Amino acid sequence: MSLVRKSPAKLNLLLNVLGRRPDGYHELETLLHPLAVYDTLHFERRASGIELSCTDPALPVDGRNLVCRAAERFFAEAGLRAGVRIHLEKRIPQGAGLGGGSGNAAVTLRALNEMFDRPLSEETLHRLAAGLGADVPFFLLDRPALGTGRGDCLEPLDWFPALRGCAFLVVHPGFGISTAWAYGQLARFPSLLHGRAGRAREVLQALQGADPGRAVAGFFNAFEGPAFEKFPVLELYCRYLCEQGALGARMTGSGSAVFAVVRDVAAGEAMLEALRSRFGRNVWTAVVGVAPC
Template sequence: MELQKPSPAKLNLVLNVLGRRPDGYHELETILHPLAVQDRLVFETRPHGIELTCTDPRLPTDDRNLVYRAARMFFEASGVRAGVRIHLEKRLPQGAGLGGGSGNAAATLLALNECFGAPLGESALHELAARLGSDVPFFLRGVPALATGRGECLEWLDWFPALRGCAFVVVHPGFGIATPWAYAQLRRFPEVLHGTPGRARAALVALQGDDPRKAGAEFYNAFEAPAFEKFPVLALYCEFFASHGAYGARMSGSGSAVFAVVPDVAAGERMLEAFKDRFGNRVWAAVVPVCPG
């Protein structure tokens, strides 16, 4: 049996850090939003073993890869006596804060569960996803969510009225930011490391309204403090988007991708053209609708 599975990205409209927890993780509140750009995975069942190939030679294809680990954990948890050959077509940039690896892992869990007759229920899949990484459970569904805890506690949400008809412009500068580095740097920014609770809920109120500019004004990312200090070009990207009419512009995750919300896809394409005139063409970029359909 062969099955193809898309692996979409995500954006953090709000990412508020509330301090370090006794277990070593950080307490978060974040609004996660699906992004309609994606990797693609192809699964072919086989009698035994796990084989992973990838179009990007820089990525490991053994247990260091989340896709491989997700497959191994699925077989261990489900008791299925079989194997799989997986091919990962990598289209998303690495170290971007777009959740590419986490999405790949979630897509693997969903695909294998489909291939082998759904031996695992939703709660079991969520448990495996949370063990793989804080962002992974979000990718088990294709809708926005409010995430709390270390990011694994999810409140699923409907598409936001304030952003209907809008588009995302997303730019990756060509370099990545390691998440462990970003967290370590927060110690130098105590007001950011211990953020004010409630930012995410305040943004949700605005997102439920009909004013995209008001909603965009509530977007926030604690990791911009260290990222913009070390990589000031990211701040310039956000300033460019804001000065060219974006409703909101922020960095996603721990970086380094930056996104803007604009009135529609046509406006996004015009903005991206102006962006490339200013900063050059050597960036990964995408313009996609905020909501499906």
């Protein structure tokens, strides 16, 4: 038996850090949104062992890869003596804040559960996903969500009326930002390390309305403080896209990708050409509609 599954990216429309928790993690509130940019995973059942191959030679294909770890935990939890061969076609850039690796892990859990006749419940899949990383459970939902706690306590949400018909323009500059580095730097930005609680609910209210500009004006990312300081080109991208007519532009996750919200796909493609003329073409970009993935 074999399966082929797409693995989407994500954007953080809002990422607000509220302080450090007693367990050493940080308390967050974040609005997560699927992004219709995909990796593709091919699964082939085998008698034993986990074998991973990837189109990106820079990615490890052993236990350091979340795909392998997800497969290992699935087989252990299900009590199965079986194996799988997985091939990953990589399109989502690494170290971008787009959740590529987390999405790959979630898709692996769900695909293996399907391939082996669903031995695990949805509750168990979510528990395994949370153990792999804070962003992984989100990719089991296929819709926007409000994340609290470490970001893994999820409230599924309907698609936002304010963004209907809009598009995302995403730019990855060609380098990554370590999440650990980003968190470590927040100590130098006390107002960002201890953000104002309630931002997410305020933005959610605006997203239920009909004015995309009002909603996007509330988007926020605490990690822009350290990231823009060290990598000023990211702030330049955001500023330029807004000058070109974007409704707003922010960084996603702990970086390094930034995204703009634009009126529609045609406007995004025109804006992308302007960006390339200004900054060159040697960066990863995508323009996709805001629509169910």
